[in-house]
Amino acid sequence: MSDETNQGLQSAFRRKLLMGMAAIPAVTMLPRSSFAQTPATSAVNTTGLAVTDTEVTVGILHSATGTMAISETGSIEAEKLAIEQINAAGGVLGRKIKFIQEDGASDWPTFAEKAKKLLVNDKVAAIMGCWTSASRKAVLPVMEQYNGMLYYPTFYEGLEQSKNVIYTGQEATQQILAGLNWIAKEKGAKSFFFIGSDYIWPRTSNKIARKHVENVLKGKVVGEEYYALGSTQFNSVINKIKLTKPDVIFTDVVGGSNVAFYKQLKAAGIDLSKQALLTISVTEDEIDGIGGENIAGAYACMKYFQSLDNANNKAFVPAFKKMWGEKTVIGDVTQAAYLGPWLWKLTVEKAGSFDVDKIAAASPGVEFKGAPEGYVRIHENHHLWSKTRVGRAKLDGQFELIYETADLVEPDPFPKGYQ
């Protein structure tokens, strides 16, 4: 309630006045940055978050240990890079970002516990974190109960929307539909074979894909197979693929299984330069483990590839490599994680406040023109408008951009006719 009263009193003029007043003593003490933008802490933080006159604290919550560390390491790196860059550019509302990193340890209850610690003990202004849907589902009630703000980077199955979460990755329809349309048109594909890991994301994604293939593309799904997470034997399903001879193999296999699947596909003599394969789960990160020679020729449907040719990306990739080493690769989710701190900064500046309620309200319409993927904008449903792209894997482990949608694709986490 107190938030709303304060909001009512603070006209834009009053806020500017406060900013100016706060700047006067600061200029003499700390000469380096432009303190004309630094508003008083009491004005920008009415809910007791960890904001001081010079610093604001955010949380980073990913798995640095455990099985998900493979995937989440890139996100941690991207978020730290973004924070460093924002600080170098003067911070947020004149305050440097300080981060507290917690380890979710690939364990979902740990994620919830650490999220609570970050919100209740550390009073962080926002959390950049989570990777799997399971960890997000574990953290969501905590975010809602203690009114935190989560920036979630992974492409995911949709069917969720929260005031307390900004989804910087694609929901399922954004990732799948344009890719299927493209391959149907380009390759004249009529028959599809689905293979995925057995959990919520592949199953939901394939459900959407099946509806689209059957109802919109008027094609046929000749097989739909799921293998337990961590499976390493795919010879049987590969034989089924050989028997059914689908125009397209559509895969959402994840983790270590991915490596086994592509190695065995290649060993079974399926040549990806002739057999079309469209994946929504392999980024440059995964190819590191799979090996470029095992997957060259496959198509991936993502919103970002490291090889994208635009000015933002040409600055982003060298900066990332400079910070984390020449050999690191940048996948789709890593880029989406990079958007989190920037979108938060832009939203805070738009709202003129660190208060979570104001940020949640100010989020729709926030644009980030410096995104490595090009340009993104936050939708009313807290997902991002972004383009869908199809890339083709090359021997060196990079993707060659083959197709991108002309316009930004609207996020639709609750797609009608697909459920």
Added chain:
Amino acid sequence: MFGDYSIGDLGSIFVMQGFAGLILFSVYVLMALGLAIIFGQMGVINMAHGEFMILGAYVTWMTSNVFQSYLPSLFSGYFFLAMILAFLASGALGMLVEWVLIRHLYKRPLDTLLATWGLSLMLQQAYRSIFGAREVGVELPQWMLGSLHVTDSIEVPINGVFVMGLTVLITIAVAYIMFRSRWGRQVRAVVQNRIMAGAVGINTAKVDRYTFALGCGIAGVAGSAFTMIGSTGPTSGQLYIVDTFLVVVFGGAASLLGTIASAFSISQTQSTLEFFMSGSMAKVLTLLAVVGILMLRPQGLFALKVRK
């Protein structure tokens, strides 16, 4: 489901499916052999078995990198050296672990479960700190990739044939060591009656150490071979541990023949079922069958009579 296909198509698919089953069989035997020795002969429940395998995989990865940088002309043969190094590295680590940890726990077999579980976590984190959290891609020489064209429609993966050959070799070697060598006789004597074995002058502590090392070394070779078909990352070992225990327990813990028979029946059931239904359903049915049989026959398929 077969209405639309010609007899020729179906024939070749069944042949390839047969091969898929045999490959799965070899994989199971290879990953279970090391554990069968440690669990079966020593009664130690080694939860870190998968991590010993992954050590072998990392050794293979390092060897391939060394060859690529310094000896590119010999790259096509590096894999054989890598397997030997993997055996030595995992065996040496096994020996160390036995000396530091396991030998204090022989009287408390259930505690070995917890201790080796902790060890597996430590090893995982060690791999993560040393090699990084991301999976590494092990590059294979060209001749090991792709498949053999038997006919137009029958193709047999080369790496599968390689794993099969390796499994046969290692099984023969293990059988020879266990049943034909002097040292194998000592191992069996210790298994059957530790006190008497000691009384007739067998150094049981030394036998234990080398048995454990042998089991770990074989795990290392298995891990090295699996870089051809699976992933190499800090936690990849976890992918194998459940199947490995399944094979060993189902076969009857103390019997090598049992391990092979159980690997054969599980792999054939699974690969046949996988062909007619989805992968996860096939796994469920296979596990149900195993549980059912173990309820009727708790000692596993083959069991040795051992004096307690």
